[in-house]
Amino acid sequence: MLDKIPMDQIISPMSDYYIFVAGGQTPCPITTIISYAPDSQGVKKQFTVYQSIYFLRWFHKKSTKGEDMKSIRVMCTIQEGSLGYTKIKQLESSIKDIYQKYFGPDYKLVFMWLTLPHGQAYLAGKLSAASSVQLPVQDGLPASRRHPFMSEVCAKWQEITGCTQDQIILASSDFTESEKFQRGLVNRFKPSKRKSTMLKMLMRFMMGRFKKGYYNTSVTL
Amino acid sequence: MPLYTVTTPKSLPNSRRVELANLIMNVHCGLTGAPETFVNVMFWENATLNDGVAMHVYGGIRKGRTAEMRETLQKEMSRRICQLMILTDKELETDMFEMPAQWIMEGGEILPEPGEEHLCEWLLNGHGTEHNQKAFI
Structure with missing residues:
Protein backbone atom coordinates (compact mmCIF):
# COMPACT_ATOMS: atom_id res chain seq x y z
CA MET A 1 0.00 0.00 0.00
CA GLY A 66 -16.82 22.46 -0.67
CA GLU A 67 -14.62 21.63 -3.61
CA ASP A 68 -13.27 25.10 -4.35
CA MET A 69 -11.37 25.64 -1.11
CA LYS A 70 -7.61 25.79 -1.49
CA SER A 71 -5.75 24.24 1.41
CA ILE A 72 -2.74 26.16 2.66
CA ARG A 73 -0.42 24.33 4.99
CA VAL A 74 0.92 26.64 7.71
CA MET A 75 3.94 25.31 9.56
CA CYS A 76 4.43 26.93 12.95
CA THR A 77 7.53 26.08 14.95
CA ILE A 78 7.27 27.01 18.60
CA GLN A 79 9.14 26.36 21.80
CA GLU A 80 7.74 23.47 23.80
CA GLY A 81 5.28 24.67 26.41
CA SER A 82 5.34 28.28 25.24
CA LEU A 83 1.74 28.47 23.98
CA GLY A 84 -1.37 26.83 25.36
CA TYR A 85 -4.55 25.68 23.66
CA THR A 86 -6.43 28.98 23.94
CA LYS A 87 -3.68 31.08 22.37
CA ILE A 88 -3.06 28.56 19.64
CA LYS A 89 -6.73 28.50 18.67
CA GLN A 90 -6.80 32.32 18.77
CA LEU A 91 -3.77 32.42 16.49
CA GLU A 92 -5.31 29.94 14.07
CA SER A 93 -8.55 31.87 13.91
CA SER A 94 -6.97 35.32 13.61
CA ILE A 95 -4.41 34.36 10.99
CA LYS A 96 -7.11 32.64 8.94
CA ASP A 97 -9.21 35.80 9.10
CA ILE A 98 -6.28 37.96 7.99
CA TYR A 99 -5.43 35.57 5.18
CA GLN A 100 -8.97 35.52 3.88
CA LYS A 101 -9.25 39.29 4.21
CA TYR A 102 -6.23 39.77 1.95
CA PHE A 103 -6.61 36.87 -0.45
CA GLY A 104 -10.26 35.89 -0.43
CA PRO A 105 -12.52 33.39 1.30
CA ASP A 106 -11.55 30.40 -0.84
CA TYR A 107 -8.51 29.56 1.23
CA LYS A 108 -8.55 27.03 4.02
CA LEU A 109 -5.55 27.21 6.33
CA VAL A 110 -4.36 23.98 7.94
CA PHE A 111 -2.07 24.72 10.86
CA MET A 112 0.63 22.23 11.77
CA TRP A 113 2.41 23.01 15.04
CA LEU A 114 5.95 21.74 15.50
CA THR A 115 7.28 21.98 19.02
CA LEU A 116 10.95 22.38 19.79
CA PRO A 117 12.10 20.73 23.01
CA HIS A 118 14.25 22.86 25.27
CA GLY A 119 17.79 23.17 23.98
CA GLN A 120 17.02 22.46 20.33
CA ALA A 121 16.76 26.01 18.95
CA TYR A 122 19.43 28.68 18.90
CA LEU A 123 19.59 32.26 17.72
CA ALA A 124 22.95 33.99 17.43
CA GLY A 125 24.51 31.03 19.22
CA LYS A 126 22.25 31.29 22.28
CA LEU A 127 19.06 29.53 23.23
CA SER A 128 16.20 30.99 21.24
CA ALA A 129 12.74 31.86 22.45
CA ALA A 130 11.52 32.80 18.98
CA SER A 131 8.71 31.15 17.02
CA SER A 132 8.81 30.79 13.26
CA VAL A 133 5.87 30.59 10.89
CA GLN A 134 5.84 29.48 7.27
CA LEU A 135 2.75 30.98 5.72
CA PRO A 136 2.92 30.68 1.92
CA VAL A 137 1.09 33.01 -0.45
CA GLN A 138 0.26 32.88 -4.14
CA ASP A 139 3.18 32.84 -6.55
CA GLY A 140 4.40 36.23 -7.70
CA LEU A 141 2.45 38.24 -5.14
CA PRO A 142 3.85 41.80 -5.28
CA ALA A 143 5.56 43.26 -2.24
CA SER A 144 2.88 45.95 -2.05
CA ARG A 145 0.38 43.24 -1.09
CA ARG A 146 2.72 40.76 0.58
CA HIS A 147 4.32 43.11 3.08
CA PRO A 148 1.19 44.66 4.63
CA PHE A 149 -0.19 41.15 5.03
CA MET A 150 2.99 40.00 6.77
CA SER A 151 3.00 43.03 9.06
CA GLU A 152 -0.56 42.37 10.13
CA VAL A 153 0.13 38.70 10.85
CA CYS A 154 3.18 39.55 12.96
CA ALA A 155 1.31 42.27 14.85
CA LYS A 156 -1.54 39.88 15.60
CA TRP A 157 0.89 37.19 16.74
CA GLN A 158 2.48 39.66 19.16
CA GLU A 159 -0.91 40.82 20.41
CA ILE A 160 -2.12 37.30 21.15
CA THR A 161 1.05 35.76 22.54
CA GLY A 162 2.49 38.83 24.24
CA CYS A 163 5.87 38.18 22.65
CA THR A 164 8.23 40.91 21.45
CA GLN A 165 8.57 41.71 17.78
CA ASP A 166 11.92 39.91 17.80
CA GLN A 167 10.29 36.67 18.86
CA ILE A 168 8.26 36.06 15.74
CA ILE A 169 9.86 35.15 12.42
CA LEU A 170 7.48 34.99 9.49
CA ALA A 171 8.25 33.55 6.06
CA SER A 172 5.61 34.26 3.43
CA SER A 173 7.13 32.67 0.40
CA ASP A 174 5.50 31.77 -2.91
CA PHE A 175 3.58 28.48 -2.81
CA THR A 176 5.97 26.88 -5.26
CA GLU A 177 9.09 27.85 -3.37
CA SER A 178 7.55 26.83 -0.08
CA GLU A 179 6.92 23.36 -1.46
CA LYS A 180 10.51 23.16 -2.71
CA PHE A 181 11.76 24.11 0.73
CA GLN A 182 9.61 21.44 2.35
CA ARG A 183 10.78 18.91 -0.21
CA GLY A 184 14.36 19.70 0.71
CA LEU A 185 13.54 18.89 4.31
CA VAL A 186 12.00 15.57 3.32
CA ASN A 187 14.99 14.68 1.17
CA ARG A 188 17.28 14.51 4.16
CA PHE A 189 15.68 11.21 5.14
CA LYS A 190 16.85 7.91 3.72
CA MET B 1 17.19 33.78 8.12
CA PRO B 2 19.44 32.05 7.79
CA LEU B 3 17.72 29.02 9.27
CA TYR B 4 19.96 25.99 9.57
CA THR B 5 18.24 22.69 10.34
CA VAL B 6 20.58 20.09 11.79
CA THR B 7 19.23 16.55 11.70
CA THR B 8 20.80 13.58 13.46
CA PRO B 9 19.88 9.94 14.07
CA LYS B 10 20.58 10.31 17.78
CA SER B 11 20.30 13.07 20.33
CA LEU B 12 23.28 15.38 20.75
CA PRO B 13 24.41 16.55 24.19
CA ASN B 14 23.49 20.16 24.93
CA SER B 15 27.12 21.20 24.97
CA ARG B 16 27.60 19.87 21.42
CA ARG B 17 24.50 21.66 20.21
CA VAL B 18 25.81 24.94 21.59
CA GLU B 19 29.19 24.40 19.97
CA LEU B 20 27.61 23.55 16.66
CA ALA B 21 25.17 26.47 16.74
CA ASN B 22 28.06 28.83 17.37
CA LEU B 23 30.21 27.25 14.70
CA ILE B 24 27.45 27.57 12.11
CA MET B 25 26.89 31.19 13.09
CA ASN B 26 30.59 31.98 12.89
CA VAL B 27 31.09 30.32 9.52
CA HIS B 28 27.98 31.88 8.01
CA CYS B 29 28.66 35.37 9.31
CA GLY B 30 32.39 35.16 8.70
CA LEU B 31 31.92 34.41 5.03
CA THR B 32 28.81 36.40 4.17
CA GLY B 33 29.11 39.35 6.55
CA ALA B 34 25.56 38.73 7.75
CA PRO B 35 24.74 39.89 11.29
CA GLU B 36 24.90 37.19 13.96
CA THR B 37 21.40 38.07 15.16
CA PHE B 38 19.97 36.58 11.97
CA VAL B 39 21.36 33.08 12.47
CA ASN B 40 18.84 30.46 13.59
CA VAL B 41 19.88 26.87 14.19
CA MET B 42 17.35 24.15 14.93
CA PHE B 43 18.02 20.52 15.87
CA TRP B 44 15.87 17.59 14.73
CA GLU B 45 16.73 14.24 16.24
CA ASN B 46 16.01 10.51 15.90
CA ALA B 47 15.83 10.73 12.09
CA THR B 48 16.73 7.95 9.67
CA LEU B 49 19.30 9.49 7.35
CA ASN B 50 21.03 7.94 4.35
CA ASP B 51 23.24 4.94 5.02
CA GLY B 52 26.45 6.01 6.70
CA VAL B 53 25.32 9.60 7.26
CA ALA B 54 25.60 10.82 10.84
CA MET B 55 24.39 14.38 10.34
CA HIS B 56 22.42 16.42 7.80
CA VAL B 57 22.56 20.21 7.69
CA TYR B 58 19.96 22.08 5.64
CA GLY B 59 20.59 25.80 5.33
CA GLY B 60 17.80 28.17 4.38
CA ILE B 61 19.63 31.34 3.37
CA ARG B 62 18.82 34.68 1.78
CA LYS B 63 18.93 34.84 -1.99
CA GLY B 64 21.13 37.37 -3.74
CA ARG B 65 24.64 36.11 -3.29
CA THR B 66 26.85 34.80 -6.06
CA ALA B 67 26.99 31.11 -6.94
CA GLU B 68 30.65 31.14 -5.91
CA MET B 69 29.77 32.48 -2.48
CA ARG B 70 27.09 29.86 -2.02
CA GLU B 71 29.49 27.10 -3.00
CA THR B 72 32.19 28.44 -0.72
CA LEU B 73 29.72 28.70 2.13
CA GLN B 74 28.57 25.12 1.69
CA LYS B 75 32.08 23.71 1.41
CA GLU B 76 33.46 25.65 4.34
CA MET B 77 30.45 24.83 6.45
CA SER B 78 30.95 21.12 5.72
CA ARG B 79 34.66 21.26 6.43
CA ARG B 80 34.30 23.04 9.75
CA ILE B 81 31.41 20.89 10.96
CA CYS B 82 33.34 17.73 10.11
CA GLN B 83 36.27 19.07 12.10
CA LEU B 84 34.17 19.91 15.13
CA MET B 85 32.05 16.77 15.16
CA ILE B 86 34.88 14.49 14.04
CA LEU B 87 33.02 13.28 10.97
CA THR B 88 34.27 12.15 7.58
CA ASP B 89 33.04 13.86 4.40
CA LYS B 90 30.65 10.98 3.78
CA GLU B 91 29.16 11.13 7.24
CA LEU B 92 27.92 14.70 6.73
CA GLU B 93 25.40 15.87 4.16
CA THR B 94 24.73 19.55 3.55
CA ASP B 95 22.20 21.31 1.38
CA MET B 96 21.28 24.95 0.88
CA PHE B 97 18.01 26.60 -0.08
CA GLU B 98 17.86 30.25 -1.11
CA MET B 99 14.86 32.46 -0.43
CA PRO B 100 14.35 36.16 -1.24
CA ALA B 101 14.88 38.37 1.79
CA GLN B 102 11.69 40.21 0.87
CA TRP B 103 9.68 37.16 1.89
CA ILE B 104 10.95 37.11 5.46
CA MET B 105 9.93 39.30 8.37
CA GLU B 106 11.98 39.41 11.55
CA GLY B 107 11.89 41.99 14.29
CA GLY B 108 8.73 43.35 12.75
CA GLU B 109 10.57 44.36 9.57
CA ILE B 110 11.26 42.83 6.19
CA LEU B 111 14.80 41.48 6.05
CA PRO B 112 17.37 43.54 4.15
CA GLU B 113 18.95 42.08 1.03
CA PRO B 114 22.40 40.52 1.53
CA GLY B 115 24.96 43.32 1.71
CA GLU B 116 22.42 46.00 2.59
CA GLU B 117 22.36 45.36 6.32
CA HIS B 118 24.21 48.62 7.01
CA LEU B 119 21.22 50.49 5.60
CA CYS B 120 18.84 48.75 7.92
CA GLU B 121 17.96 51.03 10.81
CA TRP B 122 16.12 48.48 12.93
CA LEU B 123 19.09 46.13 12.74
CA LEU B 124 21.54 48.84 13.71
CA ASN B 125 19.34 49.67 16.66
CA GLY B 126 20.06 46.32 18.25
CA HIS B 127 17.58 43.83 16.84
CA GLY B 128 17.74 40.54 18.65
CA THR B 129 20.44 41.41 21.09
CA GLU B 130 18.38 40.82 24.20
CA HIS B 131 14.68 40.25 23.81
CA ASN B 132 14.55 37.09 21.78
CA GLN B 133 17.21 35.14 23.56
CA LYS B 134 17.01 33.26 26.80
CA ALA B 135 19.73 33.60 29.36
CA PHE B 136 21.91 30.59 28.78
CA ILE B 137 23.72 28.40 31.30
Missing part, protein backbone atom coordinates in the same frame (compact mmCIF):
# COMPACT_ATOMS: atom_id res chain seq x y z
CA LEU A 2 2.68 2.49 1.00
CA ASP A 3 4.60 2.02 -2.23
CA LYS A 4 1.55 3.06 -4.23
CA ILE A 5 1.41 6.50 -2.64
CA PRO A 6 3.63 9.07 -4.39
CA MET A 7 5.75 11.27 -2.15
CA ASP A 8 3.84 14.42 -3.13
CA GLN A 9 0.77 13.09 -1.47
CA ILE A 10 2.48 12.24 1.76
CA ILE A 11 4.25 15.55 2.25
CA SER A 12 1.05 17.45 1.46
CA PRO A 13 -1.42 15.37 3.39
CA MET A 14 -4.13 18.00 3.32
CA SER A 15 -4.07 18.64 -0.42
CA ASP A 16 -6.87 17.56 -2.72
CA TYR A 17 -4.41 15.49 -4.72
CA TYR A 18 -3.54 13.37 -1.74
CA ILE A 19 -7.15 12.87 -0.86
CA PHE A 20 -8.02 11.92 -4.41
CA VAL A 21 -5.51 9.10 -4.58
CA ALA A 22 -6.36 7.84 -1.13
CA GLY A 23 -9.78 7.17 -2.63
CA GLY A 24 -12.36 4.65 -1.47
CA GLN A 25 -15.23 4.84 0.93
CA THR A 26 -15.11 4.03 4.58
CA PRO A 27 -16.66 5.37 7.75
CA CYS A 28 -14.52 7.52 9.98
CA PRO A 29 -12.13 5.03 11.63
CA ILE A 30 -11.31 7.01 14.73
CA THR A 31 -10.91 3.85 16.76
CA THR A 32 -8.31 2.61 14.33
CA ILE A 33 -6.21 5.69 14.84
CA ILE A 34 -6.42 5.48 18.58
CA SER A 35 -5.33 1.85 18.40
CA TYR A 36 -2.19 2.80 16.50
CA ALA A 37 0.81 1.78 18.55
CA PRO A 38 4.43 2.78 17.86
CA ASP A 39 5.55 -0.77 18.50
CA SER A 40 3.21 -2.25 15.92
CA GLN A 41 5.05 -3.96 13.11
CA GLY A 42 4.54 -5.69 9.80
CA VAL A 43 1.06 -6.20 8.44
CA LYS A 44 -0.71 -4.75 11.39
CA LYS A 45 1.16 -1.46 11.09
CA GLN A 46 0.45 -1.07 7.38
CA PHE A 47 -3.19 -1.85 7.88
CA THR A 48 -3.42 0.83 10.54
CA VAL A 49 -1.80 3.46 8.37
CA TYR A 50 -4.11 2.54 5.51
CA GLN A 51 -7.15 3.11 7.65
CA SER A 52 -5.75 6.45 8.78
CA ILE A 53 -5.48 7.63 5.20
CA TYR A 54 -9.19 7.01 4.79
CA PHE A 55 -9.73 9.08 7.90
CA LEU A 56 -7.82 11.98 6.34
CA ARG A 57 -10.05 11.83 3.31
CA TRP A 58 -13.13 11.86 5.48
CA PHE A 59 -11.79 14.67 7.64
CA HIS A 60 -10.77 16.81 4.69
CA LYS A 61 -14.13 16.50 2.96
CA LYS A 62 -15.91 17.27 6.19
CA SER A 63 -13.81 20.29 7.03
CA THR A 64 -13.54 22.02 3.65
CA LYS A 65 -17.30 22.04 3.04
CA PRO A 191 14.87 7.39 0.48
CA SER A 192 13.48 4.02 1.52
CA LYS A 193 12.28 5.53 4.81
CA ARG A 194 10.84 8.83 3.55
CA LYS A 195 7.29 7.65 3.13
CA SER A 196 7.18 5.85 6.43
CA THR A 197 8.80 8.80 8.21
CA MET A 198 6.28 11.25 6.75
CA LEU A 199 3.41 8.94 7.60
CA LYS A 200 4.75 8.58 11.11
CA MET A 201 4.85 12.36 11.45
CA LEU A 202 1.38 12.61 10.00
CA MET A 203 0.07 10.11 12.50
CA ARG A 204 1.70 12.04 15.31
CA PHE A 205 0.16 15.29 14.09
CA MET A 206 -3.22 13.60 14.16
CA MET A 207 -2.69 12.02 17.53
CA GLY A 208 -1.65 15.46 18.74
CA ARG A 209 -4.94 16.84 17.47
CA PHE A 210 -6.91 14.22 19.35
CA LYS A 211 -4.96 14.89 22.52
CA LYS A 212 -4.70 18.68 22.41
CA GLY A 213 -7.23 19.86 19.85
CA TYR A 214 -4.79 21.03 17.18
CA TYR A 215 -2.27 19.34 14.88
CA ASN A 216 1.01 19.15 16.73
CA THR A 217 4.09 17.06 17.15
CA SER A 218 7.70 17.42 18.23
CA VAL A 219 10.72 17.86 15.96
CA THR A 220 12.20 14.88 17.76
CA LEU A 221 11.16 12.13 15.38
